[in-house]
Amino acid sequence: MITESKNGKTSESKRRKERLDRGIKARADTIFALTSYREALYLLFPRALVVVGMLLVPLVLDTYWTKVVVITCVIGILALSWDFIASAGMFSLGQALFFGLGGYIAGILNHYLGWPPVMTIPVAAVAGGICSALLLLPVLRLRGIYFAMVTFILPLIGAKIIEATGLLGGIAGLSALTPLPNLWVAVYLIIIALIVCLFGFRRVMDTDYGLVLKGMMDNDQAVMASSINIYWYKAQTLFMAASAAAFAGAFMTHYYRFVGIPVFAMDYTILPVASTVVGGVGGFAGAVLGSFILVPLCEALRAIGSWRIVFYSFLMVLFVVVMPEGIFHYMARKYHQFERWVTTE
Amino acid sequence: MIGMIIYGLVNSAVFVLMAIGFSLTFGISGIANFAYGAFYITGAYVCWHLFNSLGLYYPIAIALAVLASGLLGTLVYRYLLFRIRGISLSEVIATFGLGIGMLELYRSIGLTGHSYKLSVFVEGAVEVFGVYVDYQRLIILGLGVFLLILLWAFTHHTRIGLAFRGIAQDEQTALCFGIETENISVLSFAIGSALAGLAAITIMPLSLLAVEEGGNVLILVLAVGIVGGLESTLGVVVASLIFGFSQIIMATYFSPHYSMIVTLAAIVVILAVKPSGLFGKFKELEERV
Numbered sequence: 001m002i003t004e005s006k007n008g009k010t011s012e013s014k015r016r017k018e019r020l021d022r023g024i025k026a027r028a029d030t031i032f033a034l035t036s037y038r039e040a041l042y043l044l045f046p047r048a049l050v051v052v053g054m055l056l057v058p059l060v061l062d063t064y065w066t067k068v069v070v071i072t073c074v075i076g077i078l079a080l081s082w083d084f085i086a087s088a089g090m091f092s093l094g095q096a097l098f099f100g101l102g103g104y105i106a107g108i109l110n111h112y113l114g115w116p117p118v119m120t121i122p123v124a125a126v127a128g129g130i131c132s133a134l135l136l137l138p139v140l141r142l143r144g145i146y147f148a149m150v151t152f153i154l155p156l157i158g159a160k161i162i163e164a165t166g167l168l169g170g171i172a173g174l175s176a177l178t179p180l181p182n183l184w185v186a187v188y189l190i191i192i193a194l195i196v197c198l199f200g201f202r203r204v205m206d207t208d209y210g211l212v213l214k215g216m217m218d219n220d221q222a223v224m225a226s227s228i229n230i231y232w233y234k235a236q237t238l239f240m241a242a243s244a245a246a247f248a249g250a251f252m253t254h255y256y257r258f259v260g261i262p263v264f265a266m267d268y269t270i271l272p273v274a275s276t277v278v279g280g281v282g283g284f285a286g287a288v289l290g291s292f293i294l295v296p297l298c299e300a301l302r303a304i305g306s307w308r309i310v311f312y313s314f315l316m317v318l319f320v321v322v323m324p325e326g327i328f329h330y331m332a333r334k335y336h337q338f339e340r341w342v343t344t345e
Numbered sequence: 346m347i348g349m350i351i352y353g354l355v356n357s358a359v360f361v362l363m364a365i366g367f368s369l370t371f372g373i374s375g376i377a378n379f380a381y382g383a384f385y386i387t388g389a390y391v392c393w394h395l396f397n398s399l400g401l402y403y404p405i406a407i408a409l410a411v412l413a414s415g416l417l418g419t420l421v422y423r424y425l426l427f428r429i430r431g432i433s434l435s436e437v438i439a440t441f442g443l444g445i446g447m448l449e450l451y452r453s454i455g456l457t458g459h460s461y462k463l464s465v466f467v468e469g470a471v472e473v474f475g476v477y478v479d480y481q482r483l484i485i486l487g488l489g490v491f492l493l494i495l496l497w498a499f500t501h502h503t504r505i506g507l508a509f510r511g512i513a514q515d516e517q518t519a520l521c522f523g524i525e526t527e528n529i530s531v532l533s534f535a536i537g538s539a540l541a542g543l544a545a546i547t548i549m550p551l552s553l554l555a556v557e558e559g560g561n562v563l564i565l566v567l568a569v570g571i572v573g574g575l576e577s578t579l580g581v582v583v584a585s586l587i588f589g590f591s592q593i594i595m596a597t598y599f600s601p602h603y604s605m606i607v608t609l610a611a612i613v614v615i616l617a618v619k620p621s622g623l624f625g626k627f628k629e630l631e632e633r634v
Contacts (some may be wrong), residue, residue: 091434093441138617144433145377149567150616156564157609164602270445277438307453313446320439321428 020338046335050288051195058187065296066187070255072295073190077248078272079279079287080197081241087205087282088237089217091144094151095245095272097135100158100263102128102246107174107259117178121250128246133239140234143220152269159264173260180254190251194288197244201284204240213237270309271295274316280326289328348476349593355482357589358489359548361581363562364569365492366540368581371570373513374530376426376436380444381541382563386451386556388414388542389549393463403464411542418538422531430530448559461554463546481550488547492540497578509533561605568612574622583623587611 024032024039034040058066078095085092106124109115115123139150162168169175180186204210215223216230223230253259271294272287279290294315298308319326367381378384392410395401401409421443429435470479500506511519512529520526552558569588573580588608595604615622 086434091437093437139613142616142620145437146571146616146620148437149377149571150613153564153567153609153612157606157613160602160606160609164600164606266445270442273438274442307449309449310446310453313442313449316442317425317439317446320435320442321425324429324435 014344015341018340018342054191068299070187073194074248075271075295076194076288076291077197078245079275079291081245082272083276083284083287084201084241088213091148092151093148094155096155096264096268098132098242098245099249099268101131102249103253103259103263106250106253110177111174117254124250125243125247129239129243132242133235140231155264159261175258177257179257274312277316278319280328286326286328347474351476353590353593355486356593357585358486360569360585360589361489362544364566364581366537367566368570370534370537373509373533379441382559383444383447384538384541385545385562386559389545389554392546407546411539414542415535415539419535422534448556452556463549465550568608571612572615
């Protein structure tokens with residue numbers, strides 16, 4: 001089945017590059033017809049590579065780079081959460097809100113009530129998800145940039161309120177919280193969380209439920225016309241995505257043993273969006289790939305110091321304009337298609 | 346009391362100056378320029394360098410800086426936004442990333458400290474109804490009113506201005522009437538950027554030239570645009586008056602911290618309760634909800 005063809009770059013000879021889908025692709029991008037173990041392996045290989053690779057990575061790295069992996073996974077989860085609500089048609093500029101809510105809830109439970117991390121992190125994930133969904137409930141009917149504006153502003157309000165009222169530790173924040181047992185627990189907890197989020201979100205989008213979410217992105221009027229309450233679906237989507245981000249926030253609170261105004265900072269918004277855009281929006285694998293490219297790259301370029309955000313931002317702009325599909329979708333296409341030069345008249 | 350009214354008016358004029366460029370660009374080409382704060386700082390920064398590093402005559406430095414802002418807007422539109430026109434999410438990501446990147450770049454190359462201060466146009470102060478107001482604030486007030494009148498005259502009584510409004514209403518139909526929509530969009534983006542530069546050069550002498558202002562300006566501009574209803578000039582004026590006076594009142598009777606919270610909360614409340622803004626029209630409502 002010929003899906004796409006382009007003219008070759010050399011103009012003097014009449015050659016063009018022919019792209020053929022591999023035979024197992026049956027109907028759509030996600031539906032395959034498998035006839036042998038070899039073909040099953042062909043599909044399983046990239047997925048297994050991700051899982052095994054991630055689980056093995058802390059074993060071969062030293063302490064410093066293991067810490068980098070932790071940060072990478074946190075940004076990866078935020079990016080997945082961003083990608084998930086984006087695939088339901090909601091465009092957020094405020095992952096820091098979800099992240100910060102989770103972080104502060106865990107901090108409050110630990111600091112004032114003395115709960116151990118094994119209880120605060122799950123409670124903060126669920127409560128953070130519920131709080132985020134409730135906060136955004138009044139503005140769910142907004143579209144596009146107007147929703148983005150609200151999500152952009154809410155974390156700023158959160159930071160300003162804490163700064164102005166001095167509640168919850170004020171500018172100093174809550175410190176000396178209970179740490180996680182050791183780095184091994186921390187790194188495997190966050191890696192497993194990332195894997196669960198990645199494959200969980202992918203699974204959700206493949207079900208009929210996910211079809212409704214895709215529909216909301218493509219044409220919300222049509223979904224409403226099918227007598228589906230899109231606001232209820234949007235609230236559920238927000239809860240799921242915000243829970244993942246709040247989990248990351250709660251994790252970071254215990255990892256750093258500190259929670260303060262920095263959790264509402266622009267970093268936690270711009271890094272996930274940049275990662276997703278570089279890796280490729282939609283399909284979730286791009287979000288993870290992007291964060292695994294960007295965060296370690298910036299650690300390696302640590303000498304540039306405060307130029308970090310400059311680098312991120314301009315890279316994001318570059319990708320949006322020049323390569324809007326992102327790295328992952330490009331790689332996936334190469335993996336799933338044969339390419340060959342053919343001569344034409 | 347009279348002092349509060351005068352300073353409230355001046356503060357409102359500050360808002361009008363800040364917001365008018367953003368509102369113009371958004372109203373006409375539909376691009377929400379999240380890099381507006383960065384353009385604002387760029388205008389002031391360029392002006393400072395032209396005046397202090399090159400030693401140009403101050404009015405010439407101002408004129409060149411405003412032109413440079415306009416040129417920056419043109420280049421950004423031509424080489425970045427032109428390729429992703431109409432995909433609103435990509436537009437937001439591109440302008441947002443560009444804005445953050447530019448502001449952080451200025452921070453990295455050391456645009457901080459007390460040496461960065463634009464000088465006022467005219468030194469001195471004058472007594473108005475028993476309140477001392479410096480000339481710079483009066484200039485801001487005058488320029489705000491002047492720009493509003495100019496913009497109104499421009500969009501109602503010139504060919505290009507009418508083309509602007511035509512595109513704002515319906516781009517396809519405007520194209521059918523022989524209006525080059527792309528050229529007009531570039532122009533609106535360039536004028537919006539130039540106005541950002543002009544606003545910065547006029548307002549910045551009141552305080553230090555700081556990178557943080559860029560983020561604040563973006564938020565205030567979004568606030569004015571959303572509360573007033575975008576592309577409605579009357580809305581910009583009314584929202585500016587509301588924010589201008591509420592900020593002065595909050596700063597006088599409460600802590601200045603709260604004035605920002607009021608601004609931010611106003612945006613969220615307006616979007617939740619009346620998404621079209623105070624003076625928005627039905628067309629915008631359709632886009633927002």
